[in-house]
Amino acid sequence: MDNNQRVIGYWISEKKKQKFNWEDFQNVCAKNGFELKMINVNANLESQGPFHVFLHKLTDTLALAESGDQNARAIITRIQGYIRKHPELIVIDPLENVRNLRNRHKSYEIIHNGIQLKDVFTPNFVELKSKYVSENLTLLITNNVKFPFLCKRLVAHGCSDAHKKCFQMMVIFNEKGLKDCQLPCVAQNFVNHNAILYKVFIVGEKFHVVERPSLKNFYQKDCESLNTIFFNSQDISKSGSNSKWSVISDEEAALRVKPNFKTFEKIVKRITKIFGLVLVGVDVVIENHTERYAIIDINAFPGYDGYPHFFDHLVNTIEKLMADQKSSKQNSRSAGIKKWPSDDLDSGFESDEKKKQSMT
Numbered sequence: 001m002d003n004n005q006r007v008i009g010y011w012i013s014e015k016k017k018q019k020f021n022w023e024d025f026q027n028v029c030a031k032n033g034f035e036l037k038m039i040n041v042n043a044n045l046e047s048q049g050p051f052h053v054f055l056h057k058l059t060d061t062l063a064l065a066e067s068g069d070q071n072a073r074a075i076i077t078r079i080q081g082y083i084r085k086h087p088e089l090i091v092i093d094p095l096e097n098v099r100n101l102r103n104r105h106k107s108y109e110i111i112h113n114g115i116q117l118k119d120v121f122t123p124n125f126v127e128l129k130s131k132y133v134s135e136n137l138t139l140l141i142t143n144n145v146k147f148p149f150l151c152k153r154l155v156a157h158g159c160s161d162a163h164k165k166c167f168q169m170m171v172i173f174n175e176k177g178l179k180d181c182q183l184p185c186v187a188q189n190f191v192n193h194n195a196i197l198y199k200v201f202i203v204g205e206k207f208h209v210v211e212r213p214s215l216k217n218f219y220q221k222d223c224e225s226l227n228t229i230f231f232n233s234q235d236i237s238k239s240g241s242n243s244k245w246s247v248i249s250d251e252e253a254a255l256r257v258k259p260n261f262k263t264f265e266k267i268v269k270r271i272t273k274i275f276g277l278v279l280v281g282v283d284v285v286i287e288n289h290t291e292r293y294a295i296i297d298i299n300a301f302p303g304y305d306g307y308p309h310f311f312d313h314l315v316n317t318i319e320k321l322m323a324d325q326k327s328s329k330q331n332s333r334s335a336g337i338k339k340w341p342s343d344d345l346d347s348g349f350e351s352d353e354k355k356k357q358s359m360t
């Protein structure tokens with residue numbers, strides 16, 4: 001190996017690697033003077049290095065580790081140890097920041113407290129865990145969550161269930177349906193949005209928005225007549241999804257509004273800043289009538305399906321993080337302080353004013 005070559009060590013699942021056409025990434029890296037090296041997370045990392053960058057999607061392993069799985073714990077401990085020992089390593093993304101997305105309630109709370117944009121919100125939500133329907137009803141009322149609402153599994157990822165049961169969600173229409181909530185869950189107000197979801201795929205300071213199918217509108221009369229709808233979240237908003245729960249009338253479709261680029265730009269700035277993530281996806285729907293933007297889901301290192309030049313943007317972002325690190329090291333050397341991106345949520349990014357986001 002050329003001693004000057006910069007090495008990106010990575011770990012992502014075989015399935016994800018195939019979806020991404022990883023060979024193309026290898027070529028883009030080589031063109032830009034990076035070696036791409038798969039890390040064996042089950043073995044000592046020191047002997048596999050040195051690495052300049054660590055790129056990963058370890059959401060499932062993090063979730064397993066938190067649920068007590070010994071092998072997953074060993075992997076996370078090994079990786080954390082390596083990161084700690086190599087403070088110069090650029091980690092995409094820091095494990096503690098990715099961990100913030102594991103619990104949906106926690107990530108909604110972070111958005112609710114941090115987004116602070118007048119035309120953007122996260123629908124009212126509350127965590128339900130009681131086996132007593134009456135207790136849950138009280139919580140819903142106290143937190144202003146109304147029928148219909150979505151019942152979402154509390155843990156956002158880490159689905160190793162072969163039957164994909166963990167992707168099951170419910171739309172609950174009335175008190176009778178409360179017994180259908182699978183606990184623990186987050187109940188979140190249903191936002192009517194004419195069945196269009198916007199997937200905002202972010203790569204550092206760049207982003208790209210794709211339109212996807214979503215759930216239909218529900219009205220007051222539905223709360224009187226409908227039983228709980230159970231659906232698999234994976235069947236609703238993939239490109240090419242064609243669920244019966246996405247069908248709306250021509251009149252409703254005619255009311256769809258053109259999304260505003262500037263609003264997405266503002267969302268991207270805030271989300272990357274408050275979560276401290278480089279690779280992140282935001283699911284947004286535009287509320288009928290008010291035209292406010294509702295953030296309904298945040299995903300670490302999502303699929304990026306439909307994102308043009310993803311690998312180029314990723315490599316450019318890595319270059320930028322390396323350059324920022326170099327200059328902040330020089331600055332702190334002169335100021336006598338040490339500052340490193342993963343210690344602070346603003347890290348790796350310029351100030352809002354200076355930052356120039358672009359929609360690809």
Ligand SMILES: O=P(O)(O)O[C@@H]1[C@@H](OP(=O)(O)O)[C@H](OP(=O)(O)O)[C@H](O)[C@H](OP(=O)(O)O)[C@H]1OP(=O)(O)O
Nearest residue numbers: 016059156157158281297299300301302303304305
């Ligand atoms: O399977 P893909 O390519 O659609 O990507 C999934 C994402 O779909 P999206 O790109 O947003 O349409 C998906 O996003 P949603 O939660 O479906 O909105 C998740 O990010 C999923 O990762 P995880 O299982 O939650 O850790 C992602 O799964 P992995 O590819 O990371 O396994």
Ligand SMILES: Nc1ncnc2c1ncn2[C@@H]1O[C@H](COP(=O)(O)OP(=O)(O)O)[C@@H](O)[C@H]1O
Nearest residue numbers: 123150189190191214215233236237283296297
């Ligand atoms: N608050 C909401 N109002 C209306 N529809 C929603 C809401 N939350 C989720 N949905 C619909 O349910 C789908 C799955 O929900 P989401 O929170 O994105 O879960 P997942 O992490 O499984 O993608 C979304 O793609 C969207 O179609």
Ligand SMILES: [Mg+2]
Nearest residue numbers: 237283297298
């Ligand atoms: Mg989603």
Ligand SMILES: [Mg+2]
Nearest residue numbers: 156297298299
């Ligand atoms: Mg999700």
